[in-house]
Amino acid sequence: MYCRRLELVDFRNFAALELDLPAGPLLVLGRNAQGKSNLLEALLALASGRGRSHRTLAELIRTVDGAPRPFARIRAEVAASDRATRLELVFALNPTEDGGPGRRASRRVVVDGKPRRASELLGQLNAVHFSPDDIDLLGGAPAERRRFLDVAISQVDRNYVRDLVDYGRVLSQRNALLRELRERDDDAAGLEFWDGKLVELGGRIVATRQQFVGALNDSGAAAYEELAGAGESLRVEYRLVGAGEDGGLPLDLLANMRTREIQRGQTMVGPHRDDLEMLVDGQPAAAFASRGQQRLVVLSLRLAEMEWLGGVAGESPVLLLDDIFSELDSEHREAVIARMPKGAQVLVTAADDAQVPETFRSDAAVLRVRAGHADREG
């Protein structure tokens, strides 16, 4: 599938943009801070419903002299093998009590002219986004890695999305009850119901994530070996916080944790606390791998994500590669280009034309981005 038309209003640094995009490779050129990454982020937002990690929804809205515009809008036409879909995604600032613009934003989604729940955006356009910040997947907080899992799986698994939403609801109810039990200095009255739901939903979420991690191990390890050279191996492990080897989220574990959970007023086990660990030659990549190896690890994970999404959805996702060439030597650049699926829409940004290998350049259309404007070349 690919995005054949993109229209932006007040999204990041784009006041207004209308673009026809090619089905194949597109090279996005421009100096730094002109909007190349923002263009990719618009497509990421269509795929995931939000921007890059750490970005709040309100930060997607363009500001003029420090004052935010009322909303940002992305419109797109997506062409898949069997259908064409018109998407509209609006991020609007929530009004405050007195009717003025607030600091938080909410989403509105329209699919083929009909208002839809935000979750129904997922799966309309599948995309994999790679940026130099992805190195945080290794050294950053566990939340980064859970987000990586959730963004990937949510694009192709509606049930997973629903389970995540339900799980969040159960989690906040259970945490509220734990805090209340702490205040009242009570035993575990009323927890059984929420425990049961937590285990049921949490178990399904963990099982789905583990399947995805299995796929990462198959194709990610292969990609890494190819990029890093024979003899080096990548392994990804899903870490269940506090759980035994057998996986899942057994009720007795919650029972064992109960006193501590009530003391802290917080649910301490479950998929909202789980983590991923990336191992290079059996050693944690975050601590032991070189900077260069770490780059290849995250790149391998993204390539594996791409293959998995393509396999599950039956057609290749859009590949959004932000500033990928500047960090790689020429050999690795060629290896990445060789792994790009033929005929897939691939957007690659670069500040320096000279870093773009001829093998990519020769097939690619070129888009120049300058101060919030974009023009096709040739």
Add this chain to the structure above:
Amino acid sequence: MIDGVPGPIGRLIEELGKLPTIGPKTASRLAFFLLKSPPEQVASLAAALAALNQGIVQCSKCFNYADRDPCPYCTDEERDVHTICAIEDALDLLAIERSGGYNGRYHVLEGAISPLEGIGPDDLRLNELVARVKDEGITEVVVATNATFEGDATALEIGRLLDGTGVRLTRLARGLATGGDLEYVDPATIAQALEGRREF
């Protein structure tokens, strides 16, 4: 007093703004709408508001609101006196009555268990329900709480409290909406509908 608005209008805006789902903008719009409405229409609304608390009481048996206590649903001997339908609030009673599919007694729980909102079992009319089941010779309790986690938690608590009383406990079936097209129904609903399938 709201800036630039004559006293009575400002007061009305303030009062309307206290209602649920009504923000300051809607409150102003409603106030000015009323200002431009025929006087008799406004008087009729005012009379309805003034009469609201007069002659309306809460039924001491089922906690529904009615013009007398006990309420008509609790005294009507034509109704099935051995069945109680437990509901979250009085509006649910109207919805079930409109369906015409039920003809027993009711019991308004006045909410559902929700730790986030500070509502626990003790804040609901659960003890009163248990007492009624024992005192009134009830043979079936139809639990008609909402199909939410909070409604499920409440249903589970009712089951726990009535365990051992021998009363038959039932829950409303979940599944397909009338007129619904299977193709567009979400998987969770289909799964529940399959679970609740029956012979025909």
